[in-house]
Every structure is written in structure tokens, then in C-alpha cells.
Amino acid sequence: xxKYLYIFKSELMSNLQYIxxxxxxxxxxxxxxxxxxxxxxxxxxxxxxxINGYTMKQMIWYVIITEILWMSLSGRKYNRKICxxxxxxxxxxxxxxxxxxxxxxxxxxxxxxxxxxxxxTILGIVLGFIFLGSFPELTVLSIIGVLISCxxxxxxxxxxxxxxxxxxxxxEDTSPIYWVYSKLILVLGTIFPIEYFPKxxxxxxKYSPIYAVSSAPAKLFVDFSLITxxxxxxxxIVYFLACLGITHFIYKKGVKKxxxxxx
Amino acid sequence: xxxxxxxxxxxxxxxxxxxxxxxxxxxxxxxxxxxxxxxNNGCFIVQWIVLYSLKQNIGGYSFRQILLxxxxxxxxxGISRFFFKEAFNLSDIINSGKLxxxxxxxxxxxxxxxxxxxxxxALGDILYGLIMLILxxxxxxxxxxxxxxxxxxxxxxxxxxxxxxxxxxxxxxTEMVANTVDSLMTNFATYPEGIFKGIIKIMFYTCLPxxxxxxIPVKLISNFSxxxxxxxxxxxxxxxxxxxIIFYFGLKRYSSTNLMNARI
Numbered sequence: 001x002x003k004y005l006y007i008f009k010s011e012l013m014s015n016l017q018y019i020x021x022x023x024x025x026x027x028x029x030x031x032x033x034x035x036x037x038x039x040x041x042x043x044x045x046x047x048x049x050x051i052n053g054y055t056m057k058q059m060i061w062y063v064i065i066t067e068i069l070w071m072s073l074s075g076r077k078y079n080r081k082i083c084x085x086x087x088x089x090x091x092x093x094x095x096x097x098x099x100x101x102x103x104x105x106x107x108x109x110x111x112x113x114x115x116x117x118x119x120x121t122i123l124g125i126v127l128g129f130i131f132l133g134s135f136p137e138l139t140v141l142s143i144i145g146v147l148i149s150c151x152x153x154x155x156x157x158x159x160x161x162x163x164x165x166x167x168x169x170x171x172e173d174t175s176p177i178y179w180v181y182s183k184l185i186l187v188l189g190t191i192f193p194i195e196y197f198p199k200x201x202x203x204x205x206k207y208s209p210i211y212a213v214s215s216a217p218a219k220l221f222v223d224f225s226l227i228t229x230x231x232x233x234x235x236x237i238v239y240f241l242a243c244l245g246i247t248h249f250i251y252k253k254g255v256k257k258x259x260x261x262x263x
Numbered sequence: 264x265x266x267x268x269x270x271x272x273x274x275x276x277x278x279x280x281x282x283x284x285x286x287x288x289x290x291x292x293x294x295x296x297x298x299x300x301x302x303n304n305g306c307f308i309v310q311w312i313v314l315y316s317l318k319q320n321i322g323g324y325s326f327r328q329i330l331l332x333x334x335x336x337x338x339x340x341g342i343s344r345f346f347f348k349e350a351f352n353l354s355d356i357i358n359s360g361k362l363x364x365x366x367x368x369x370x371x372x373x374x375x376x377x378x379x380x381x382x383x384x385a386l387g388d389i390l391y392g393l394i395m396l397i398l399x400x401x402x403x404x405x406x407x408x409x410x411x412x413x414x415x416x417x418x419x420x421x422x423x424x425x426x427x428x429x430x431x432x433x434x435x436x437t438e439m440v441a442n443t444v445d446s447l448m449t450n451f452a453t454y455p456e457g458i459f460k461g462i463i464k465i466m467f468y469t470c471l472p473x474x475x476x477x478x479i480p481v482k483l484i485s486n487f488s489x490x491x492x493x494x495x496x497x498x499x500x501x502x503x504x505x506x507x508i509i510f511y512f513g514l515k516r517y518s519s520t521n522l523m524n525a526r527i
Contacts (some may be wrong), residue, residue: 173295183307
């Protein structure tokens with residue numbers, strides 16, 4: 001575990017040199033928040049109106065948090081990196097080193113994600129306060145709860161994207177699979193809380209990875225309760241263990257098919 | 264002059280044909296890229312079904328008009344990325360000195376450069392655009408207007424990218440500016456104009472011409488008006504001319520990096 005923490009730390013430290021470049025990448029975050037602000041202001045003709053249990057301010061804060069989780073992850077780049085490692089044979093250099101490729105990728109990616117998370121959270125909170133003028137009701141317990149849930153969501157999401165990237169052992173380009181995954185997260189987990197969907201599909205979304213990686217932390221932020229927190233953490237731990245197992249399984253099966261030409 | 268245009272069209276056709284043949288080498292990836300792009304775009308219909316269950320009219324658009332808006336946005340994006348892919352990497356091409364390859368050819372530098380490769384997944388966007396048109400309502404008039412607006416819109420999208428990428432001739436690494444404008448154009452294009460207020464609406468008809476690429480075309484297909492069509496054609500002409508003028512003006516400042524690379 002110590003070596004992985006070292007990988008995490010060195011990735012975090014090296015990216016501290018590029019804070020400006022990383023921050024520039026968040027322009028699209030500002031654009032999305034601006035679009036959703038306009039959209040929800042239009043849908044909620046009266047700001048005090050409650051739709052499906054959410055006020056307009058709660059809905060905008062919900063989107064701010066889900067977008068923080070998604071933007072800090074930079075999943076498309078990470079998926080492409082895993083895919084390229086397999087396609088180009090780069091993975092062979094990692095296999096001979098005294099660490100596991102899955103854990104190495106996970107901790108290395110979490111290093112950069114941590115920095116991006118801190119930066120985009122500051123930006124999101126500032127934007128939310130400028131646009132809405134207030135925060136949801138927060139306590140020390142709720143802030144800690146949301147943070148724990150965000151960390152677990154990011155780890156689970158990273159593991160899922162790692163497994164999608166590792167499918168490159170079987171097909172050449174996994175980007176299309178990643179596009180669909182990202183859009184499912186966006187539509188079913190980022191834009192709307194599950195209460196906005198028909199009652200019949202709400203349990204499906206609630207017990208799907210989409211809830212664990214996107215909706216759950218945002219829901220805790222806008223409407224915290226101890227019961228929801230415990231329920232969320234249980235769901236996230238189950239998904240963490242399942243995703244860890246699946247990623248290792250795909251890696252172990254796939255790496256046997258690896259054929260690298262020297263040169 | 265006419266012979267020159269004919270020769271340029273032939274060269275562009277061959278360039279796209281060979282780029283497509285290169286991509287067809289791996290048929291599974293080719294087909295999966297297109298199919299998954301259609302599914303990827305299709306996911307957004309869920310978003311609008313949910314929104315329209317809350318309100319019957321969003322930003323002055325009915326649900327059918329939203330389908331048309333998505334169709335036009337996908338069509339313009341798809342055509343521009345498929346035929347003029349390198350216009351969206353132009354800033355990098357200028358900075359890394361890769362324009363050398365096109366300067367030595369006896370053809371139009373800008374056109375040869377932007378048509379030198381194709382984006383296969385963009386075919387998925389084009390097909391998705393056509394599916395949305397079918398869902399909106401198929402008629403001879405709608406097909407002609409949809410294709411005309413799609414082609415003109417894609418030329419405007421490409422021109423905007425060329426204009427902002429050409430800033431690299433003067434200011435060096437300006438990919439960030441070009442990428443941001445591109446991101447703004449793509450993100451705003453799929454939301455109805457009516458939900459936005461203030462200065463952003465002025466931008467839709469000036470530096471971010473979404474009015475020409477999507478908003479006026481939706482109005483035009485829903486309710487034909489000749490002045491709107493003339494406005495789109497005129498706008499396309501202005502942005503295309505600006506793209507050529509700015510690029511060739513900047514090209515005078517271009518200096519090679521003596522980069523050695525092979526085009527395969």
C-alpha cells in the first residue's frame with residue numbers, strides 16, 4: 001500500500017506544476033453551469049416552487065456537485081490512456097515492475113483527480129454563491145459525509161473507467177463504449193435527481209452504479225440526512241468491492257492475451 | 264479559374280476518399296464508432312423527455328422542435344468534423360510547423376490542410392441528424408432545407424474554428440481560445456435559444472453564430488421564410504470569407520519549424 005500512496009503523492013506533486021493549465025480546462029465547467037442555471041430558471045417560473053421535492057436552488061446546487069465529480073475525473077483522457085497502454089504495448093513496461101497495473105493506474109489517476117477536485121470545488125462553490133446567493137443548509141457532519149461519499153464515488157468511477165479501458169485487450173478502441181457510459185451518467189445521474197424519473201425506474205437507477213458515482217453525493221449535499229448517508233455509504237462500499245473485483249478479473253483474463261512485438 | 268476550382272474539388276475528393284479507406288482498414292472499429300455515436304447522442308432524448316414532462320414548452324420550442332434542434336446540431340457538427348476535421352486541430356498544425364506539408368502542394372493550402380483526414384464517429388452524428396429529421400417529419404421541403412442548413416451550418420462552424428485557430432499566427436499557442444469557442448458552440452447548440460437572456464443572445468448572432476447554424480434553421484424548417492434563408496446564406500458567405508482572409512493574412516507570418524515528419 002505504501003508504494004501506491006507514493007505513486008499518488010508523486011502524481012499529485014507533479015501536477016501542482018500545471019495548476020494554471022488545469023484551471024483553464026474548467027472553462028467548459030462554467031459554460032455547463034451557466035446553461036443549467038438558465039434552463040432551471042426557465043423551468044422554475046417561480047423560484048420558490050417545488051418540483052419533485054426540489055427547489056430551484058437545490059436543483060442548481062445538485063448540478064454543481066455532480067458536475068464537480070464528473071469534471072474532476074477527466075474520464076475521457078483516462079480511458080484513452082488505459083486504451084493506449086494496451087494498444088501500443090506500453091502496458092508491458094508496467095507488468096515487469098513490482099506493482100499491480102490496476103492499482104498503479106488507480107492511484108496515479110487519483111493523484112491528478114484530487115488536485116482537479118479541489119480546484120473545481122472552489123470554482124463550483126464560488127459560482128454557486130454568485131448565481132444563487134446562498135448555500136444549502138450545511139453542518140460539519142454533512143460536509144464530512146458528502147466528502148466521504150465524493151471520495152468513494154470518484155474511486156468507483158475510476159475503477160469502472162479502468163475496466164472499460166481494459167476491454168482494449170479484446171477490441172481495438174473502447175472510446176465508443178466510454179461515450180455511452182458517460183452519457184448515461186450525464187442523463188441519469190448528473191442533470192436530474194432520481195425523483196425526476198418515473199417511479200418504476202427509480203429503484204433501478206438507485207441501485208445502479210450511476211447513483212453511487214454521481215447522484216448520491218449531490219443528493220447528500222442538497223438534502224442531508226443520516227439515514228440517506230448510511231444507505232449511500234453501504235451502496236458505495238458494495239460497488240467499490242464489486243468494481244475492484246471486476247477490474248482485476250478483466251485485467252487478469254486480458255493480460256494473458258497480450259502480445260507485444262519488440263523493437 | 265474554373266479549371267482551378269475543378270482541380271481543387273478533385274483533390275479534396277481524393278483526399279477524403281483515401282482518408283476514409285485508411286479508416287476502413289479496421290471494419291469493426293469503423294462500425295462500432297458510428298453505432299455508438301448514434302446511441303451516445305440518443306441518450307439525450309431522455310433528458311428532454313423528462314424536461315417536457317415538467318413543462319409543455321421550453322424556450323419557445325415544442326418537443327418536435329427540440330428533436331429538430333438536436334438533428335441540426337448533430338448534422339452541422341458531423342459534416343464539419345467528417346469533411347473538415349483538421350480545421351479543429353489547425354492551431355496545433357500552425358504551431359508545430361506542420362503546414363509545410365501543404366505549402367509545397369500546388370493546391371489551396373487551407374482546403375488541402377483541413378480535408379486531410381476524416382473523423383469516422385462524425386458519420387454517426389450525420390446519421391443521427393437524419394434520424395431526428397425523420398422523427399420530426401419527413402417531407403421533400405424538410406429534407407432539402409435540413410440538408411442545405413446542415414451544410415451551410417457546418418461551413419460556418421468550420422470557419423469559426425479557422426478564424427480563432429488562425430490567431431496562432433500572431434499569438435502562438437491559442438488552442439485554448441479555439442477550443443473554448445468550439446466548446447461554447449457545441450454546448451449551446453443543443454439548448455433552445457429562448458432559455459437564455461441578455462448579452463449571450465447578441466453573441467449568438469456575432470462571435471458565436473449559433474443563430475446561423477441552428478436557431479434560424481429550426482425556425483426556417485418549422486415555418487419557411489425567404490428572408491431567413493437569405494440571412495443564413497449571407498451569414499455563411501461572410502464567415503467563410505473572413506476565415507479565408509484571416510488565414511491567408513496570417514499565413515504571411517508563418518515560419519517553418521523544419522520539423523521532419525512522414526505523412527502515411
